[in-house]
Amino acid sequence: MPACVPVRAEAHPILHTISHPACGRIYRHRHILRLYKGARICYNKKQSATGAEKRKIPPMQYTIPPFGPLWTDGVFTVPTCVADRYLKLASAYQLQALLLLLRHGGSLSTRELAGALGIPERDADSIMDFWVAEGLLQNGNSPAAPAPAEPSTVQIPVVTKVPPTMGAPASLTVHPPVAEPPKPKKETLSPPRLTPRDIVTLCRENSALSDLLTEAQTVLGRTISTAEQEMLVNMHIYYELPPEVILMLLGYYRGEKEKGRSINLAYINKMANSWSEDGVRTVADADEKLLYLSGTDKLWDKVIAMTGIRHRSPTARQRQMVADWGRDFSEDMLQLACDIMKENADKPSLKYMDSVLRRWKKEGLTTPAQVQEQQQSFTAAKAKKADGRLQGKPSYDLEQIKRDTMNNTDIKF
Structure with missing residues (x-):
């Protein structure tokens, strides 16, 4: 070891x-x-040793009594390949749907399947697509085909990230000043789409991937759907994250759900993409990321309490914004910026707070005393300027105002 x-x-x-x-x-x-x-x-x-560690526990043997209550309501046939090949490859919902279909003579409608399983009809179709793709079932659109003796290799499309080309050149007509050409936008590429058959084939070829899907259900405490299986497979294959890092992401997701935060797996998928771009490849890298998230979550809760904004989970941009605040300013400065926001904004606004803090950073203000000193200097300069306007030459021409008034035909007397 x-x-x-x-x-x-x-x-x-x-x-x-x-x-x-x-x-x-x-x-x-x-x-x-x-x-x-x-x-x-x-x-x-x-760790203290338990009784199970001190003595070797013999393996248990389970048997079904030949005349037990299991046989009371009759029997139906289940193909051997279901137990031999698909117990680990198929999800719980897919196995339940197949057993239900076998129980009713091998023919059920989408509505009947959805009603018996307690799921939407579109999900029932997605579940049965797995068995159709395996060639074990047929639907109304295509006949059944025999399952291949050897699984074919899934061809995952290799996507080359090519920067977008610039647009057509500007017109030859000269219009001063000449506008600069727009900067090319970063192209966002989506991971490949995988069918249920692709996922099964990949799991057959990669035992670590099969173990990942099994452990993911343990972490989440429920059966994962086909779409979630596709997402996890792409995290490993397309984003190149190790299985243990993906499981840490799922552990973070479940922890946030238990705290009552609004978070979904789509957000976790974006986190996986971001981690991949940041070069996260080890448990130590992932641990550092999770510690960072924990720190920003605590600071976010404090900002929410300061501003009175209704509690909600931060977006990725808001999380980065709050992290920048915590890096550049103390909590006293954040509270002062919040007070200024409350005095001048119609409603609590993180954008207003961010503009105040950005201005302070640009001017090099890092303490409340420096902010107060600057405010006093500004107030004194403003008063001096106003006094100078009263003693000096007026900034308006009274005769010109009279002439403009005589020429203004819109005024109604």
């Missing part, structure tokens, strides 16, 4: 991990989140 890297339990807000003494696997507190040995994390607090 490779050497473990000690991690303090209190240093990580998301994962509290314990190293299994026998197999070296890492388990997560509360969710039993198994990471891979390649993560090389251990809990540096000595």
Whole structure:
């Protein structure tokens, strides 16, 4: 077993991990989140041995009584390949739908399937598309085809990120001043679309990917849909994130949900994309990112309390904005900016606070005393300027005003 890297339990807000003494696997507190040995994390607090560790527990043997209550309501046939090939490849919903179809003689409508499973009809069609793609079922559009003896290799499209070309040259007509050509926008490429058959084939070829989908259901505490399977597969293949890093992302997602925050897996997918672009490839990199998120979450809660804005989860841009505030200013400065915002804005506005803090940063103001001194200087200069206007030459021409008034035919007497 490779050497473990000690991690303090209190240093990580998301994962509290314990190293299994026998197999070296890492388990997560509360969710039993198994990471891979390649993560090389251990809990540096000595764990007391349990009774199960002191003695070897013999494996259990399970049997079905030949005349037990299981057979009371009759039987129906289940193909052997379902148990031999698809227990790990198919999701729980896909297996439930197939069993339901076999129970009713091999023919059910989408509405009947959706009603029995308690899901929308469009989800029922998506679930059954897996079995159609495997060649085990047929729908109204295509006949069934025999399953291939050897799985074909999925061809994941290789996308080359090419910068967009510039537009057509400007017109030859000279219009001073000449406007600068627009800067090319960064092209955003989407990950490839994967069918249920593609996902199954990839899992057959990559056991780590199959384990990832299984562990993801353990972390989330529920069955994941086909769309979620596609998202996780692309995190590993397209974004090139290791399985243990993806599981840490899912652990963060579940932790945020338990705190009552508004967060969804689409946001986690964007985080995965961002982590990939930032070069996150190890558990240590992911741990640093999660510590950063924990710090910005705490500062966000303080800003929400200061401003009185209704509590909600920050967007990626708001999170970065608050992180910049925390890096450049103290909480006293944030409170002062919040007070100025409340005095001048019609309603609480983070944008207004950001403009105030940006101006202070540009002027080099870092303490409330410096802000107060600048405000006093500004007030004194403004009063002096107003006094000079009263003593000096008027800034208006009274005779010109009279002439303009005589020529203004819009005035009604």
